[in-house]
Amino acid sequence: MARLPVYLRTLLELQAESVSNISSERLAEMAGVNAAKVRKDLSFLGSYGTRGVGYDVEYLLFQMSRELGLTKDWPVVIVGIGNLGAALSNYGGFGDRGYPVAALIDADPSKVGKVISGHIVRHLDDLPEIVTELGVAIGVIATPAETAQEVADKLVAAGVTSILNFAPAVVSVPPEASLRKVDLSLELQILSFYRQRDAAGEGLEGLDALDRVAVQKSASA
Amino acid sequence: MARLPVYLRTLLELQAESVSNISSERLAEMAGVNAAKVRKDLSFLGSYGTRGVGYDVEYLLFQMSRELGLTKDWPVVIVGIGNLGAALSNYGGFGDRGYPVAALIDADPSKVGKVISGHIVRHLDDLPEIVTELGVAIGVIATPAETAQEVADKLVAAGVTSILNFAPAVVSVPPEASLRKVDLSLELQILSFYRQRDAAGEGLEGLDALDRVAVQKSASA
DNA sequence: GGTTGTGAACAAATTCACAGCG
DNA sequence: CGCTGTGAATTTGTTCACAACC
Numbered sequence: 001m002a003r004l005p006v007y008l009r010t011l012l013e014l015q016a017e018s019v020s021n022i023s024s025e026r027l028a029e030m031a032g033v034n035a036a037k038v039r040k041d042l043s044f045l046g047s048y049g050t051r052g053v054g055y056d057v058e059y060l061l062f063q064m065s066r067e068l069g070l071t072k073d074w075p076v077v078i079v080g081i082g083n084l085g086a087a088l089s090n091y092g093g094f095g096d097r098g099y100p101v102a103a104l105i106d107a108d109p110s111k112v113g114k115v116i117s118g119h120i121v122r123h124l125d126d127l128p129e130i131v132t133e134l135g136v137a138i139g140v141i142a143t144p145a146e147t148a149q150e151v152a153d154k155l156v157a158a159g160v161t162s163i164l165n166f167a168p169a170v171v172s173v174p175p176e177a178s179l180r181k182v183d184l185s186l187e188l189q190i191l192s193f194y195r196q197r198d199a200a201g202e203g204l205e206g207l208d209a210l211d212r213v214a215v216q217k218s219a220s221a
Numbered sequence: 222m223a224r225l226p227v228y229l230r231t232l233l234e235l236q237a238e239s240v241s242n243i244s245s246e247r248l249a250e251m252a253g254v255n256a257a258k259v260r261k262d263l264s265f266l267g268s269y270g271t272r273g274v275g276y277d278v279e280y281l282l283f284q285m286s287r288e289l290g291l292t293k294d295w296p297v298v299i300v301g302i303g304n305l306g307a308a309l310s311n312y313g314g315f316g317d318r319g320y321p322v323a324a325l326i327d328a329d330p331s332k333v334g335k336v337i338s339g340h341i342v343r344h345l346d347d348l349p350e351i352v353t354e355l356g357v358a359i360g361v362i363a364t365p366a367e368t369a370q371e372v373a374d375k376l377v378a379a380g381v382t383s384i385l386n387f388a389p390a391v392v393s394v395p396p397e398a399s400l401r402k403v404d405l406s407l408e409l410q411i412l413s414f415y416r417q418r419d420a421a422g423e424g425l426e427g428l429d430a431l432d433r434v435a436v437q438k439s440a441s442a
Numbered sequence: 443g444g445t446t447g448t449g450a451a452c453a454a455a456t457t458c459a460c461a462g463c464g
Numbered sequence: 465c466g467c468t469g470t471g472a473a474t475t476t477g478t479t480c481a482c483a484a485c486c
Contacts, residue, residue, distance in 0.1 A: 002411055099409045168230060190223055257481090258477095
C-alpha cells in the first residue's frame with residue numbers, strides 16, 4: 001500500500017511533538033486523506049487500534065516500521081552519473097532515511113574513477129561484484145532514456161530487484177522485480193496541462209469539481 | 222489525464238524514427254498499457270484517428286502538444302537551494318523540455334547572492350516581483366518539510382498556481398492552484414516494503430498476482 | 443480487412459454507515 | 465459514549481467487445 005509511508009511520516013511528526021495517541025480522524029486530516037481510508041489501510045497491518053480511544057503512536061510506528069522494512073538499511077546504487085545522478089548522490093535525503101548510497105556507477109570510462117560526493121565512480125561492468133560486496137538492495141536509474149532498459153536488465157541480472165527509474169522511458173522488469181518511476185518533466189507537463197485548461201476557460205469551466213480535487217492528489221502514490 | 226505525457230513521449234520517439242502512422246495496439250505496447258485505454262484516452266482529446274488505419278503521428282503530436290500546453294515555455298522558479306534544490310537547478314532536463322529555470326530562491330540570507338548553475342540566488346521576499354518580471358508559471362518546492370506549506374502559500378499569493386513539491390510533507394493549496402508531489406524517500410520506502418514482503422515469504426506467497434502487476438505501475442501517475 | 447470510438451461489463455478503490463468493543 | 469474495524473454501497477477506472485467507418 002503506497003500510502004503507508006505517508007502515515008509513517010505523519011506518525012513521526014506526532015512522535016516528535018510527544019503526542020502519544022491519535023484518532024483516525026486526526027491522522028486522516030494530517031495525511032490529507034479520508035478517515036475511513038486510514039482505518040482500512042491500518043487494519044491491513046493488523047488490529048492495532050483501540051476502540052473508543054484511537055491508535056498508540058509509538059506502537060503503531062513500531063509495527064509500521066517493521067512492516068515497511070525500516071529496521072535495517074537498504075544500500076542504494078546509483079547508475080548514470082550525469083546531472084541528475086550526481087545531484088541524487090549529493091542529496092542527503094537518501095542516507096538520512098536508511099538508504100545509504102553504496103556506490104556510483106557509469107558506463108563512460110572518462111567518468112569512472114572520478115570522486116563525486118565522496119564516492120568513486122565505478123564501471124557498469126563491475127556491477128555484479130559491487131552488488132554482492134556492498135549488499136546493494138535498490139538500484140536507481142539516472143541514465144538517458146535510451147540505456148534505461150539495458151541498465152534495468154543488468155541490475156536484475158546482478159540480483160537487484162528493487163528499482164527506481166528516473167529516466168523518461170518505459171522500462172519493464174521480470175515479475176520477481178519491482179519498479180517504480182519518477183519522471184520530472186512528466187510532472188511538469190501534467191502541471192502545465194492543468195494550467196492550460198484553467199487559462200483556456202478563463203475560469204474553471206474546463207474542469208469540473210471532481211477533476212479539481214484530483215489535481216491536488218499525489219503525483220506519485 | 223496523467224498518461225498523456227507518456228503517449229507524447231512515445232509519439233516523439235516514433236517521429237524521430239520517421240514513423241508516420243501508428244495503431245492504438247502498437248502505441249499501447251510501447252507505452253506499456255492496454256490498447257483500449259489508449260483509444261479511450263486519445264478520444265478524450267477528440268477524434269483524431271482514422272478507422273482501419275490508425276493515428277497520424279505528426280497530427281496527433283500537434284494536437285497533443287496544444288492540449289498539454291507545450292507550444293510555449295513555462296518558466297520555473299525553484300525555492301529552497303539546499304542539496305536537492307541545487308541539484309534540480311543543475312539538472313538540464315527542465316530547460317530542454319520547455320521549462321527553463323527562471324530563478325532560484327532561498328530564505329537564508331547567507332545563500333542569497335550566490336551564483337548556482339548560472340543563476341543568482343534571490344530572497345524569498347522578492348518572490349512577487351520575480352514572478353511578475355520573469356513570467357514564472359511553475360514553482361518547485363525543494364525546502365525542508367517544515368517550510369513547505371509556507372512557501373506554497375507564498376507562491377500562490379504571488380500568482381504561481383502550478384506547484385511541484387519535493388518536500389516530504391502534506392501541502393494543501395486553494396482550489397485554483399494545482400499541486401503535484403514527488404517524495405523520493407517515499408518511493409524508496411515503497412520499494413523496500415515490497416522487497417521485504419518478497420523476502421518474508423521466501424517466494425511470492427505474501428503478494429498475489431494482481432499485486433505484482435501493480436508493483437510495476439508508475440510511481441507517479 | 444483493419445482499426446477506431448464507445449457503450450456495456452467488469453474490477454478496483456473509495457466512502458458510507460454502523461455494529462461491536464473499550 | 466467514542467472510535468475502530470469492516471460489510472455494503474458507491475464511485476472511479478479499466479477492459480471487453482462490437483458497431484461504425486475508412
